[in-house]
Amino acid sequence: MIHTEINGVSLPVLGFGTYHLRGPEGVRAIRHALDIGYRYVDTAARYENEEEVGQAIAESGLDRDRLFLATKLRYTDLEPASIEQKVQEGLKRLRVDHVDLLMPHWPSPEIPVAPIMEAFAKVRDKGYARHIGVSNFPTRHMREAIAAFDGPLFANQVEYHPFLRQSAVLEQLRAHGILLTAAVPLARGAIDAEPVLHELAAAHGKTTAQITLRWLIQQPGVTAIPKSGQAERIRQNFEIFDFALSDDEMARIDALQGDRRLVDTHWAPEWDAVS
Template sequence: MSGATPAIKTIRGETIPALGLGTFELTGPAGEAAIRTAIDLGYRQIDTAIRYGNEVEVGRAIRASGLARGEFFVTTKIWFNDLSPDTVHRRVDESLDRLGLDQVDLLLVHWPTKDVPLDETLAAYAEEKQRGRTRLIGVSNFPVALLDEALEVHKADLFCNQVEYHPFLSQEKLLARMRRAGMLLNAYQPIARGKVFDNDLLKALGRKYGKSAGQVTLRWLIQQDGVGAIPRSSKPENMRANLDIFDFELSPEDMAAIHGLASGRRYSSFAWEPAWDD
């Protein structure tokens, strides 16, 4: 059957590929080659971060593609210990230099921190947007309480919140809040570190639709309103398979069944993480 969900998400008039490439651990010559392969296969949303240590590789791969800058949606992130305003501005300078770009498409707060007032960080991000060094700003790993503070108290104009999201982790409360704000939820670890391939329901649905459990999972994510995904892979065959999800559509009953798998299981755990939503 022909899928109705387009390969592009439109959020407040801005467009972004529904599926992007997560580049965590894609470093050095091998990492650059993997990113270049992804671009050759059709990836146009590229997600990086200062913490990943591969902005140089991302920039080189983009330039080596020969494609126009406007073909790409490039995201980078600033780590939680660099969120004071002066440091934010320095880090953006450094990121743009490493990427070889005049502007990124999206600048994210990588993780929230209690060490710098949120309003100061958001003001610095807004200034970077005003200066044209990023088109859009957003956050990552923000639960509802922090998102409420950013949106309601500080009136931040946020495009995106990037969080862990997969069939085993409900983000129902966060999604509801983000939809009210007209924001994109971009899902990292969307296939739950490969655990979806062991799930009986997802495997059965894969057989039904002629797809893998991973493809069913990615389809479930991008078929939701306001949700995108950034699976990370270094293998061409997996990159190609991840993109092959736009020629089918899950039924409402199958979407609901996958939602029913949620158990609150997270595959990321850090000492600095905020208090997550129940």
């Protein structure tokens, strides 16, 4: 189960997150991920590393068609009239003529969802992005996006890990055939303090990170984008396709979920209640 399919498009269930990977070390880490076999890379204008991602892809010598590349526009760059230009600037930094997935990083606190999604559809129609998704959209914003967007939306990238329940978001996305991309899938390392994950790790001869990533990608319609800057962990996080969690084991991790949200900001929308 290395790939999943959505709206007839096949993509890897596991991607490589690149937040904080900058400079020569960042290029090295992204290169390493590509060399190991990651074929899905997630970046964003805000990470200020699109150039590093572009350099790593160029150095890897990989055929562009074999890579699923995702980026996001800053929430402050969502003025509909200038979205196309912001996208072009990102493509230039990435050294590609299109991305596979383009998203607004957050809903804009000022501009309504509909005109933004209409501008994203135009960018897709011009060939700059194969698919359009969103990020950090609670169900209310997602409803508006689905209504306004011309065509199927591809994914909603939201924080999702063993300590944050996302039932409302997941239910909505599944009903519309839209992927959930799990950002912050390792809860930034906090998973390693959880005894249940250690127990399951020991039972499978895996690490708590591998158990967590397996739990995510075994859920229908969920993909995950863990980040690491360390070669050994980049490899470890990719080695999750040689075992499976039972239904009981999945349920034990489900039962850990609560309302521990790690990414919150002053521009964040009102989140769905955790139920």
